[in-house]
Amino acid sequence: MPCSIESLKKLALLGAVDECIKISSSEFTEHISSSSKTAARILKKLDDENLINREIVQDGQLxxxxxxxxxxxxxEYADYLRIFEKEGDIELYxxxxxGLGEGKYYINLDGYKKQFENKLNxxxxxxxxxxxxxNYSKHTREKLEELPATQINGFTDGERTFGSGKCYKAIIEDIECAIILPSRSHYPSDLLEIIASVNLRKKLNLNDGDDVKILLKQNNHKYP
Known part of the structure; x- marks a missing residue:
């Protein structure tokens, strides 16, 4: 019987990630090279494991x-990245x-600014x-903290305590930059904050909604 992950991947490729698809067990056999009975068992197993939502209808399944x-x-994709991109860069899209306008305030704090200058050069x-x-990059955001990073230490100014974080060396259109991951953040997990020596929005003529590709330097993501 084909393994669950392969069958799940087939369903995702058929569009079941973005919307509800309608397919019968006999139709699914064409994608997993198996019998109709086996296909039915696989779909039931995926449903039992809460990997899919499934509704039986008259002429198929939703x-x-x-x-x-x-x-x-x-x-699974992250595992493949580790196998095939171990010696290369990770691409984030x-x-x-x-933003909320907080970046300017925090970056200008001496406790952070001096560390950025000393550690990020x-x-x-x-x-x-x-x-x-x-969507297909979110898993990488979750895996970032497993990689070696440049540590940014927390500090206190006598009145308030500011948290620590990590930085990861990256490149956007040949401009060196750094991804900042605060240890504690109210930002959603799919949001990255990126700093550079220049105003990236202005330098790259970026507006809200514009696509961006970020190269995470896996072999050299830790600054000297």
Whole structure:
């Protein structure tokens, strides 16, 4: 019997990630090279494991991949990245979004600014580029913290305590930059804050909604 992950991948490729698809067991056999009975058992197993939502209708089944199913696919993809991109870069894809305007305040704090200058070897522009990751990149955002990083220490100014974070070396259109991951953040997990020595929005003529490709330097993501 074909393994669950392969069958789940087939359903995702048929569009069950973005919308509900209608398919019969006999139709599914064409995609997994198995019998109709086996296909029916596989779909039931995926449903029992909460990897898909399934509704039996008169002439087929209505199927969507669940969040748990998406996580399983992302984990599988992350494993392939580790196998085939171990010696290369990781590509992240997303689009520019408007931030909350907090980046300028935090980056200008001496406790952070001096660390950026000393550890990243550049003086950051007072502001961040905010990028919302595309669905197929979100798993990489979740895996970032497993990679070695440049540590940014927390500090206190006598009145308030500011948290720590990590930085990851990256490149956007040949401009060196750094992804910042605060240890504690109210931002959603698919949102990245990026700093550079220049105003990335202005330098790259970026507007909200514009697509962005970020190269995470896997072999050299830790600054000296």
């Amino acid at each position: 199927i969507t991949v669940t969040e748990q199913g998406l996580k399983k696919l992302r984990d 997303g689009y520019v979004v408007n 550049f003086t950051p522009y007072p502001g961040t580029l905010n990028v919302c990751l595309a």
